[in-house]
Amino acid sequence: MSSAPQPGLTVVEPTDPPEQHPVLVVPHPVTFADVPLLCERLRGLYGGGAREVVCDLAAVTRADLAAVEAVARLRLTARRAGRRVRMRNAGAGLVALLELVGLGGE
Template identity: 60%
Template sequence: MTASEIPRIPERLFVLPGPRLTRQDVPALCERLASHLRSAGHPAEVTCDATAVTHADLAAVEAITRLRLTAVREGARVTFRNIGPDLTALLTLTGLGP
């Protein structure tokens, strides 16, 4: 199989708002991600950029976790980029780390 024959996996970018995510934000964020994936034709992979999320707390952990679940339910793999060190530490502490 040559490089041109390997199927390309579309990657889409989803940008998280910041600086703080609240529990009230989570349902709307998940719906926004699901809608984003549907409008993109259900890509196999999505990247969530967390640059703007600078406040690390359990609401942010919940948001990340529920966004992962939403992507899986929509048939996409999800990766997160630019997660700050404090949020990374919380995700690791809870067993949900990258």
């Protein structure tokens, strides 16, 4: 149970300092031709010292095989570089398609 803060009191919640990871935005529409460029940009971010990159999928409004290819190749690029990639803001359709092809989770 939480109560509203009282006037004059500062509420401090325990949190770790937020880590800032570079963000790679996947465009809409994403095409098969876009995938090599996205992977090149991801490698460039790793080459610049990033240990983890966040791929923002919010613009991908149509779940199709090109979007699945982009996610799969970005994950593979990260694995080959020995780094991490995290996907965020994927729409429900893309999440369902990724689950269907075995790329869900993580």
